[in-house]
Amino acid sequence: MLLSGICFSLMNVLVKYLTNIPATEIIVFRSLISFILSAMILRRQKVSVWGNNKKLLIGRGLAGAIALTIYFYTLQRIPLATAVTLQFLAPVFTAILGIFIVKEKLSPWQFLFFMVSFAGILIIKGFDERISTELLVLGILSAFFAGLAYNIVRKLNTSEHPLVIVFYFPLVTLPLVSIYSAFHWVTPQGIEWLLLLGVGVLTQIAQYYMTRAFQEESIAKVAGLKYLGIIYGLGFGYLIFDETFNFYTYVGMGVVLVGVILNVWFKTWSDKRKIATQKSE
Secondary structure, X not given: OHHHHHHHHHHHHHHHHOXXXXXXXXXXXXXXXXXXXXXXXXXXXXXXXXXXXXXXXXXXXXXXXXXXHHHHHHHOOOOHHHHHHHHOHHHHHHHHHHHHHOOOOOOHHHHHHHHHHHHHHHHHHHHOOOOOHHXXXXXXXXXXXXXXXXXXXXXXXHHOOHHHHHHHHHHHHHHHHHHHHHOOOOOOOOOHHHHHHHHHHHXXXXXXXXXXXXXXXXXXXXXXHHHHHHHHHHHHHHHHHOOOOOHHHHHHHHHHHHHHHHHHHHHHHHXXXXXXXXXXX
């Protein structure tokens, strides 16, 4: 999950660089590269690309496509660290949706921690004029669909090869975004071609390791590890895009981070306590 987070952070930088290219077009390139790489590796490993549970795989691909399209759109329009911070609501939605999809129980304390994270988002919105209500809602919506996609991955568990799950993302996404992009095409220039290639390769690596992490560990614990992305976002945003924030915006980001970290800590502590109780019995 840590390796996945680093790759996703570098991908964020490249997407933000590509302000001249529409978000849907970036996703076309990203999906095409992922489609080719996944198919090649699966064929070499003699694994069927179609998987076993096609309905869930298509659902994961659709949820991921919606989440990524909205995320790329907001990433190009608001500060890097803010866009990343909004994505920290994904673990919150992941855990909440997990109640209904994978039947994972939540403690009342975890709901309190989720409220803390949402409070941090409101603080950021209140003190950063660069974030409109529309973009804030879109960022939250992206996190919701990301949480849905993570739950479907967990639902698939070990029944699918990680690359098959990754493969279904471009399989579902390409037909959806290609039609729209054909009517709003902007031809990349010079280094933009290389940046688009980088987006595809980095995302492929990130998706693969993220998928493995969600298949092998509790959703609440794994999703929470994405909090390191805010550190990358702040660092890259300042060093590369000269982005700064006022004191209260930093406080808001910190509040979001505290809510997510407390949730991860509580889930880990709860699981250890449960195991210890079972052993003593």
